[in-house]
Structure formats: structure tokens, C-alpha cells
Amino acid sequence: MIPLPKKLIYLDHAATTPVDARVLEVMQPYFMEDFGNPSSFHTMGMRAKEVVTTSRKTIAHLIGAHDDEVLFTSGGTESNSLALFGIIQAHKSAILDTRYSISDTISLPHVITTSIEHHAVLEPLLHWQKQKQIELTVLSVDREGRVSIKDLESALKPTTILVSIMMANNEIGTIQPIADIGRAILTWRKEHKTIYPFFHSDACQAAGFLDLNVDKLHTDLLTINSSKIYGPKGVGLLYLRRGTKIEPLVRGGGQERNLRSGTENVPGIVGFAKALELAHAEREQESIRLTELRDYLVEGLMKIPKSRLNGHPTDRLPNSVNVSFLDIEGEAAVLYLDAEGIMASTGSACASSSLDPSHVILATGLSYEAAHGSIRFTLGRKTTKEELDHVIKVMPGVIERLRKMSPVNLDMKYFE
Numbered sequence: 001m002i003p004l005p006k007k008l009i010y011l012d013h014a015a016t017t018p019v020d021a022r023v024l025e026v027m028q029p030y031f032m033e034d035f036g037n038p039s040s041f042h043t044m045g046m047r048a049k050e051v052v053t054t055s056r057k058t059i060a061h062l063i064g065a066h067d068d069e070v071l072f073t074s075g076g077t078e079s080n081s082l083a084l085f086g087i088i089q090a091h092k093s094a095i096l097d098t099r100y101s102i103s104d105t106i107s108l109p110h111v112i113t114t115s116i117e118h119h120a121v122l123e124p125l126l127h128w129q130k131q132k133q134i135e136l137t138v139l140s141v142d143r144e145g146r147v148s149i150k151d152l153e154s155a156l157k158p159t160t161i162l163v164s165i166m167m168a169n170n171e172i173g174t175i176q177p178i179a180d181i182g183r184a185i186l187t188w189r190k191e192h193k194t195i196y197p198f199f200h201s202d203a204c205q206a207a208g209f210l211d212l213n214v215d216k217l218h219t220d221l222l223t224i225n226s227s228k229i230y231g232p233k234g235v236g237l238l239y240l241r242r243g244t245k246i247e248p249l250v251r252g253g254g255q256e257r258n259l260r261s262g263t264e265n266v267p268g269i270v271g272f273a274k275a276l277e278l279a280h281a282e283r284e285q286e287s288i289r290l291t292e293l294r295d296y297l298v299e300g301l302m303k304i305p306k307s308r309l310n311g312h313p314t315d316r317l318p319n320s321v322n323v324s325f326l327d328i329e330g331e332a333a334v335l336y337l338d339a340e341g342i343m344a345s346t347g348s349a350c351a352s353s354s355l356d357p358s359h360v361i362l363a364t365g366l367s368y369e370a371a372h373g374s375i376r377f378t379l380g381r382k383t384t385k386e387e388l389d390h391v392i393k394v395m396p397g398v399i400e401r402l403r404k405m406s407p408v409n410l411d412m413k414y415f416e
């Protein structure tokens, strides 16, 4: 394996977090001792079933949901796919039959999303749009990464089946006014006397910091995963409001109320519940601590010439810093930082295999040239001021070295 640097500064918590020791501890018995399959009728099975039930209750309580509204999945990607596919498949014929009985034009179920969603929302939607299974509206965002509720309201129409808007962005940290959006959708439904559209929000990045009470947020579906909140990887959930019909993505043994078959990831679910419990208990204090550190890092980085902070200045996640520097490649900066033992990112983990600038940064209106030089630092529970001091110390040198090699010399108007 590649050796770890002696001095390691991990600032990529939006990609994934380490498992908290308290989480690992509660998971431990479910690998070798209590390893039963919850579907088995014997004592081992019943014990496994019991702990899944308890975990579900814990989580439901934390998000203000009923137990039967929590469906466990393999993570954020699957939850998003289940939400989108599930709603579209279950409701596409109903919405078209009732709205356009006398119409020559073939209409498709209409879905609204935003230009800064995670790939796990955008890719399936763009795919179905290409396959002519849905009509898609992609709302643009402002310079700070926020969607406008007015834009959403004007995009709503009788064939709109689903609105999917993330709670907090994984690249720039901008927080969307989900409760206000939810209220606007409720009002629209009331005025048009319809159950459509359903409202889904991807809250993977928000779960560690924001209130996820589904009644306050007015979401019908909500995605949360465990690997971003100090829980194990490969487990997540979809909150599904009572009475909301969806089609399963995975059929089989009928687990998760027939909506997600497959043997439950028992240790994962136990760890996920503990992780969410800890996040809930500690998020207020931790948000205060991290906001202070975040702003300290921003201040330090902004002293470097030709730099710009991406995302919303205040309505952003307490752990998220995304900065663009002109005349450099973000990927090169990440490699230089890595050589210093600093783990940062150019954006989403999934996008980093391509050299195209991030779709999120571009969506905030930055030019292609300027968007190339974006670097994301996401702080975590173990992040210290000393670590950030080190980043602030090495960063000017890294940028300077890269600029010396750069064939371009852009002026600040590229940030306008």
C-alpha cells in the first residue's frame, strides 16, 4: 500500500469521514457474535431484527419521522436513485392521465432539480431525460449557489411529479432554504388541489450540521448517508413520508417493506444510528467550533493574491471552504498539497477523475478558466487550528510555484 505521510492533515471530510470510535464500538458485536440474518426465525435472527428495529426507531426519532418511514439502503447514491426512480415509476401514468386527457402533444412527467446537485441526482435525471422518459427543468443558482424560490414557482406545472433540491452542497457548502422551498411546494399543491409534486432533498452533507426534522422541512423524501457523519461506509437511508407510493429499485426477499430487498447491513445500520445520534447531540457545539476555524482558514487563504471564496459567505456548512485561485490547476494544487501531507480536493470525489472543472463552480457563474483553479478544504471533528496554520503557511508557496509554470496570467475580471 501507499505509505501514509508522517504528518497527515485530513481536510476532505465532505468526501468521507473517519468512523468515530464510539460508532465502531457499538458495531463490533454484530460482525462475529450477533451475526444473524434479521429474516431468520430463530433466536439469532430475532436478535438481529430487534437491533435493526431499535436503530430505525432511534433514527426516526432524530428526524421527526415514524419508524415505518425510514428505509435503509447502501448509501446516498442508492437512496437518491430510489427516491427519483421510485416516484417517477409509481406516478408517471397517474399524472399524465389526469392532467392531459385531451391533448395531442405527448407529455412526459416533469421533474425539477438544480444545476448544483450531486451526480447521484443529476446523472439519473439527465439519463431519463435523454431516454425521453421525463421532461427535466434544471434550475440555475446565483453567484453564491442558491436557488430562487420564484424560479421554482414559475417552473411548477400540472405535470410536475417531483422536485429534488439538495439541502447543502458538497462542493461549495451552500445551504438551500429547504423549509421555505417545502412550504412553497405545499402552497402550490393546495392551490392546485393535487398531491403533486413530491419533494425530495439530498441531505447527505447537511446531516452532520443541520436540523433534519422532516416536518419542519416539509420534505416527502430525504436522503441521508452514514459515511459523511462518522459512520461506516455503504449504508444510508431514504425517509419516505407515509402515504407516498414508490416503486422499488431492487426486488427480492421483500426487506424494508418490500421497497428495498436484500439482507440488511446490520452492523452498518447499528453504526449509522449511533453516528446520527452523536451528530445530533454534538452538532450545535461542533458547528460553533468549526465555523470559527473555517473563517480563520478563509481569512488566511484570501491573503493570497487573485483568490476568491466560492459559495455563500454565511449560509454555508460550518466545515466547508472552497477557494478559486487564478492561473493554476486545482488538480495540480491538490497533488502539491498531498506531497505536504495535506489531503484536500478539487470538488466532488466522483468528479476528480476527469479534468473538467466542477459543474457546481461553473453553475455559480465562474468562467471555465477561473473554475479550473478551485480547491476544497472540508474540516472535521479532529481538525485543529494548528493544522490550519500549517495549510495557511504552505499554500502561498504552492500557488506561487504553480503560477510560475502557468502559461496564463488572467486578471481579476475573470472572477466577476
Ligand SMILES: *Cc1c(COP(=O)(O)O)cnc(C)c1O
Binding pocket: 014, 015, 074, 075, 076, 077, 078, 118, 120, 166, 168, 169, 170, 202, 203, 204, 205, 225, 226, 227, 228, 234, 235, 236
Ligand atoms: C456523498 C454524497 C452522496 C453519495 O453518497 P454515497 O453514500 O457515496 O453513495 C450523495 N449526495 C451528496 C450530497 C453527497 O455528499
